[in-house]
Amino acid sequence: MKRFALIGAAGFVAERHIRAIKETGNELVCAMDTFDVMGRMDSYFPEAEFFTSEKELVQFLQLAKEKGEPVDYISICSPNYLHFKHIELALKNACDVICEKPLVVDSTDLDKIKQLEAATGKKVYTVLQLRYHPTIVQLRDQIQKSDKDFFEVDLQYITSRGKWYFKSWKGDANKSGGIATNIGIHFFDMLNWIFGAVKENRIESYESDKASGFLKLEKAKVNWFLSLDSSDLPDVVSNAGKRTFRSIKVDGKEIEFSGGFTDLHTATYQNILDGNGFGINDARMSIELTEEIRMGNTEKREVCLKIKEWVVLRPQTKQTENG
Template sequence: MKRFALIGAAGFVAERHIKAIKETGNELVCAMDTFDVMGRMDSYFPEAEFFTSEEELVQFLQQSNENGKPVDYVSVCSPNDLHIKHIELALKNGCNVICEKPLVIDPTRLEKIKEWEAESGKRVNTVLQLRYHPTILKLKEEIEQSDKDFFDVDLKYITSRGKWYFKSWKGDVEKSGGIAANIGIHFFDMLIWIFGKVQKNNVSVYEATKASGELILEKAKVNWFLSLDANDLPEVATKSGKRTYRSVKVAGKEIEFSDGFTDLHTVTYQQILAGNGFGVEDVWESLDLIAFVRKV
């Protein structure tokens, strides 16, 4: 049984991490968030310590080391701009890291993470759950076995958000990294993983609520569109009352993977705990891509 701490426990995605810790048979010993209403923890780890400041968390980690019961992993679910700070906190207190996407906003900070890993002897893992999705794994296998050398791909991801979004850190490009980092990172990583490295990147639209462009990879030309605007939802989504629409077409064929997208954190944790997690080198290309998109 591994001992976990979690930073950003009140965030939307944090519950998936807490559930994954539980389902892999491990223990959440403490959690930290500046938001202090944490009833969700009672369903999973009611005995876990809870802190509202980083200072309290660091003190707990240090005391755990001194008492011979070190925390093995820190799960980082804080706002995107704080990831680098919390990764450093974890590594410098002797903990491995499991960090939500994007690992960092600024890819130039990845070299610093590698330095901290070398100094601490610990590892930083990130969450790229689409790489474990059965449909995506099947697609990757089909592309690798195909006689074709190049593919046309269309990506559309529309996830409509209310007015709250733009008052939160998610709507602040300096804190979230913008729409490409916040909602596009999984899809860009998936496409690079399957179709190869970026050869050319043309951005046609980049706004607070939507972005689009053409991406040339080693094995594909990708037309992509991301949006937070409900007005962009197609009729097939609005008729069924859905506020999210995902579509990936490869050579005109729809790749359906709507189901199971949110249920892969436990698989991610299983792989990380088995020594098969995705680290700094795995995210470099996609983080460079979204940095380019953001600066256009």
């Protein structure tokens, strides 16, 4: 039985981690969150300690180590922009890490984590749960066995969000990484895992609540669309009262994978505990891709502003140069 701590226990995804710890036969000994209403823990680990500050958590980790009952893993479910900070905290306190997506927002932090792993002898794992989805695994096997060199792929993911989203850290691209990172990274990882590395990346539209683009991968051309806007849902979905729509078409054929998500975190944990989890190198490609989408969009806007500025200032500059 491994001893776990969890940072970010109040977040939506945290319950999947808590349940995975329980279902893999391990123990959550403490949890931390600045939000202090944590009734969900009573259903899983009512005896676990709970803290509202990192200082309290570190004191607990140190005391547990002194008692000969060290914490083995720290699960990280905090907001995206805090992941690196909390990974560093865990490694420096001699704990292995299981971190929710995205592992980090800034890809340069990946090399810093590798250095910390080397210095501490501990390991950082990330959650890439779609790699355990039975339908996705089957699709990858089919693609690898196929004699076909190239595939046409259409990806749509629409998951409606209310006004709260844009007032939270999730709506701040500097904290969440923006729409491509925050809601799209699992799907981009899935595409890379199945169809190979990115050869071309073109952004067609990018707003705070929706984005679209084109990818050329080693074995596929991909048109993708992500949205948080309920008005983008197909009528058949919205009329059924549903607020989420996932669709992947390969060569025009729909790949049905709307179900089967319930136990993917438990599968993730079990594979990590068995020594087969996904680490930094596995996460790198999708993190760099989503960062490129975000920064490419920013650079495009900056170029437009610079062009406007140049058009205005150039005549004045020439007039000065000509005396």
